[in-house]
Amino acid sequence: xxxxxxxxxxxxxxxxxxxxxxxxxxxxxxxxxxxxxxxxxxxxxxxxxxxxxxxxxxxxxxxxxxxxxxxxxxxxxxxxxxxxxxxxxxxxxxxxxxxxxxxxxxxxxxxxxxxxxxxxxxxxxxxxxxxxxxxxxxxxxxxxxxxxxxxxxxxxxxxxxxxxxxxxxxxxxxxxxxxxxxxxxxxxxxxxxxxxxxxxxxxxxxxxxxxxxxxxxxxxxxxxxxxxxxxxxxxxxxxxxxxxxxxxxxxxxxxxxxxxxxxxxxxxxxxxxxxxxxxxxxxxxxxxxxxxxxxxxxxxxxxxxxxxxxxxxxxxxxxxxxxxxxxxxxxxxxxxxxxxxxxxxxxxxxxxxxxxxxxxxxxxxxxxxxxxxxxxxxxxxxxxxxxxxxxxxxxxxxxxxxxxxxxxxxxxxx
Numbered sequence: 001x002x003x004x005x006x007x008x009x010x011x012x013x014x015x016x017x018x019x020x021x022x023x024x025x026x027x028x029x030x031x032x033x034x035x036x037x038x039x040x041x042x043x044x045x046x047x048x049x050x051x052x053x054x055x056x057x058x059x060x061x062x063x064x065x066x067x068x069x070x071x072x073x074x075x076x077x078x079x080x081x082x083x084x085x086x087x088x089x090x091x092x093x094x095x096x097x098x099x100x101x102x103x104x105x106x107x108x109x110x111x112x113x114x115x116x117x118x119x120x121x122x123x124x125x126x127x128x129x130x131x132x133x134x135x136x137x138x139x140x141x142x143x144x145x146x147x148x149x150x151x152x153x154x155x156x157x158x159x160x161x162x163x164x165x166x167x168x169x170x171x172x173x174x175x176x177x178x179x180x181x182x183x184x185x186x187x188x189x190x191x192x193x194x195x196x197x198x199x200x201x202x203x204x205x206x207x208x209x210x211x212x213x214x215x216x217x218x219x220x221x222x223x224x225x226x227x228x229x230x231x232x233x234x235x236x237x238x239x240x241x242x243x244x245x246x247x248x249x250x251x252x253x254x255x256x257x258x259x260x261x262x263x264x265x266x267x268x269x270x271x272x273x274x275x276x277x278x279x280x281x282x283x284x285x286x287x288x289x290x291x292x293x294x295x296x297x298x299x300x301x302x303x304x305x306x307x308x309x310x311x312x313x314x315x316x317x318x319x320x321x322x323x324x325x326x327x328x329x330x331x332x333x334x335x336x337x338x339x340x341x342x343x344x345x346x347x348x349x350x351x352x353x354x355x356x357x358x359x360x361x362x363x364x365x366x367x368x369x370x371x372x373x374x375x376x377x378x379x380x381x382x383x384x385x386x387x388x389x390x391x392x393x394x395x396x397x398x399x400x401x402x403x404x405x406x407x408x409x410x411x412x413x414x
Contacts (some may be wrong), residue, residue: 019150025064026323026330028085030311031079031097032122034071036229037202040255041308042071044301046382048309051295052316060320061064061328072098076106083107086387093330094118094337096315099308101126101145101174101335111135118334120319120341123311125249126173127180127406130360131391137334139341139359141318141348142311143275145174146406147389148249149181152273155383156182156246157189160271162218164192166210168204168232169223169248171198176406178248178312179223181393182273184403193221198369198408203228205340206235218244225250233263247272252370254278254306257378264378267370276350277382278304279373288313288349303377314348321346351387362390 030049032042046069058065068083068090079098086092096119098107104124111119112135121140125148130140156162165186171174175198183193194217197209210232213220220243222235224232229251245267250256252272257264276285280285305313322340323330330337346353351364364387368380392400405411 007135023063025066026060026065026328027090027092028065028070028089028319029083029092029095029097030067031072031082031086031095032099033074034069035078036073038074038225040259041226041250041306042099043228044255044306044309045195045312047292047296047301048053048305048311049096049316050315051292051309052313052320054295055291056320060186060323061326063323063328066318068092071095072100072103072370073334074100074103076102079103079106080110083110087117092117094120094334096120096312096319097122099123099135101129101177102172104129105173108133108135111138116333118150118338118341120315122315123308124174125177127391128173129175130358132405134358134360137338139318139338139355140277141315141346141353141355141361143363143365143389144180144391145178145249146367146393147363149178149362150185150273150365150389150393151183151384151386152182152246152271153187154189155271155367156219157186157191160219160244161191162246163190163242164194165219165221165246166195166197166214166217167193167221167223168199169221170201170225170228171408172201173406175223175248176408176410179221180403180406180411182221182246182248183413184393184411187411193413196408199228201228204231206232207239208234210241213241213243219246220244223246223248225253226255229256230259231264232265234261234268237263237266241282245270247370249274249307251379252368253308254302254304255308257370257380267378268372270370271367271383272370272380273365273367275307275363277368278379279371279381280366284347285349303373303379310348310350314346314350314353317348318344318346346371346395350383356390358391359389362388365389
């Protein structure tokens with residue numbers, strides 16, 4: 001009888017513990033660049049994350065959702081420190097982040113040390129994060145930088161007729177990846193990249209680079225973002241620069257187009273490419289833009305969400321949908337949650353997103369141009385949309401791998 005009573009008591013305690021666990025809030029760790037040259041990007045990433053939670057009433061699977069914010073500065077070390085704190089001290093259930101390319105590579109490696117914690121990428125776009133030695137618990141619902149370059153090289157070479165280009169880009173993994181997507185296609189279309197300049201993240205003085213830019217090119221590709229982009233534009237304008245410009249993905253994002261000052265006006269007419277177009281007339285996109293505008297006061301947001309805001313919004317919605325599917329249950333190894341993430345078809349505002357075998361997004365890309373809006377602002381308009389872009393850019397894996405991993409001299413096309 002005592003043994004029976006003991007068993008009944010144990011079952012009751014287990015059931016009470018399980019019920020209590022289901023009553024406990026889900027705790028998400030949020031990571032973004034809220035310090036350094038990419039601060040403005042991280043702030044909009046946070047807005048996208050918060051918007052998704054607002055729309056879900058801060059609940060998922062019948063459980064309340066809480067979050068802990070861990071700021072980074074775009075460096076791999078800061079990302080690792082932030083993630084370790086979230087896992088070891090804050091005891092989060094899973095992490096959404098990071099934002100910057102080299103941070104993503106660092107978190108891919110760190111994820112292998114925490115196999116029971118799920119990592120859902122925020123917006124980082126380095127190719128290697130999911131393509132080279134991927135982590136089974138790392139998921140990315142945004143395309144990488146090379147995927148974001150699809151369509152631009154062909155458009156610049158064949159529609160604009162710009163056959164000779166020089167480039168200025170930040171000297172780190174995302175910029176390499178983003179440039180590869182543009183450059184491979186551009187060179188295949190007969191274009192030539194005559195000179196490449198790589199600058200450190202956080203560069204404030206571009207005088208020597210501007211002075212060294214060749215005069216006999218049709219355009220200059222700018223793979224800069226955040227404070228670096230604004231600093232370059234200001235100094236280029238002051239130096240009297242008037243070349244045609246081609247934008248890397250974050251060069252013409254809302255984080256730059258909404259910056260203070262007139263130097264950004266030099267971007268009007270600039271072609272670029274990326275995962276969204278500000279003025280796209282698709283009803284789902286317009287509904288999302290309005291929700292973003294309604295959620296935050298005008299002086300605390302951009303005119304429309306940046307691609308960083310959208311990436312975090314999509315990543316958060318993917319997590320919330322899978323928590324709903326499992327009624328908020330997160331097993332010790334989070335296997336059911338991860339199985340849902342792997343098979344999810346996300347009906348995102350910027351197009352449908354699925355994941356490949358490396359848990360990497362397959363989605364749509366937009367060739368865009370910067371235009372003036374009626375209220376004196378700047379935005380991007382869609383030139384064309386390319387759907388179903390995978391990480392090998394539609395090529396066989398062997399042909400794609402023959403290009404080489406993104407770097408200062410890759411692709412080697414003149």
